[in-house]
Amino acid sequence: MRLVLVGPPGAGKGTQAAVIAAKIGVPAISTGDIFRANVGQETPLGLEAKQYMDAGQLVPDAVTNAMVADRLTHADVSIGFLLDGYPRNLDQADVLTQQLEAAHTPLDAVIEIVADTEHVLARLLSRGQGRADDTEEVIRHRLDVYASETAPLVGYYRERGVLRTVVGIGSVDEVTARILAVLPA
Ligand code: ADP
Numbered sequence: 001m002r003l004v005l006v007g008p009p010g011a012g013k014g015t016q017a018a019v020i021a022a023k024i025g026v027p028a029i030s031t032g033d034i035f036r037a038n039v040g041q042e043t044p045l046g047l048e049a050k051q052y053m054d055a056g057q058l059v060p061d062a063v064t065n066a067m068v069a070d071r072l073t074h075a076d077v078s079i080g081f082l083l084d085g086y087p088r089n090l091d092q093a094d095v096l097t098q099q100l101e102a103a104h105t106p107l108d109a110v111i112e113i114v115a116d117t118e119h120v121l122a123r124l125l126s127r128g129q130g131r132a133d134d135t136e137e138v139i140r141h142r143l144d145v146y147a148s149e150t151a152p153l154v155g156y157y158r159e160r161g162v163l164r165t166v167v168g169i170g171s172v173d174e175v176t177a178r179i180l181a182v183l184p185a
Helices: 013-024 031-040 044-054 061-071 075-079 090-102 117-127 136-150 152-159 172-182
Strands: 002-006 028-030 081-084 109-114 163-167
Touching: 002 013, 002 152, 013 028, 013 081, 013 172, 028 031, 031 044, 031 061, 031 081, 044 061, 061 090, 090 152, 109 152, 109 172, 117 136, 136 152, 152 163, 163 172
Parallel strands: 002 081, 002 109, 028 081, 109 163
Antiparallel strands: none
16 A cells, blocks of 8 residues: 655644554655654755754755655565655655656555644644744744645645545544545555
């Protein structure tokens, strides 16, 4: 099973990605986590990504696409994968579509987790200062970037017939159950 999870910051995407990936037995690939690991280890990739992340901006596509393309060549994704946080704009989506088409491994579903702005803003603010990009100013910018850059993916994947939408409000278990209910058999 090859899945993508899309949703605004604070919608619980990361939590659901880990739970769903474990349930269906595929690796969860979070671009945010990979970037944060590189920032923590001060790798060249991390040093480049950090300035964008701290500002709530997207890391440039060339950097992100190359990182994901490489990750998708690892042996563990031969059974499938769950992408969390990628693609995040239409250009990334096109790059991913082309890579998967070339490998004859198209996506099975794209799960959109819907949550309104006030809800996710409150959730992120209450999460506290765990992350450098969780200040109110940067959170608001991440939400703006989501609305302008990432939200168009919903139409892109709907046209391709793979979009499934679930409401992200409720307990972790409730949202997980909704996602499992819309996964293709
Ligand atoms: P959130 O969804 O809460 O904003 P993520 O962990 O998904 O958190 O992403 C954190 C940051 O990592 C983003 O604000 C961005 O700077 C960077 N990032 C993650 N995924 C991508 C991507 N696909 N393209 C560009 N930048 C990304």
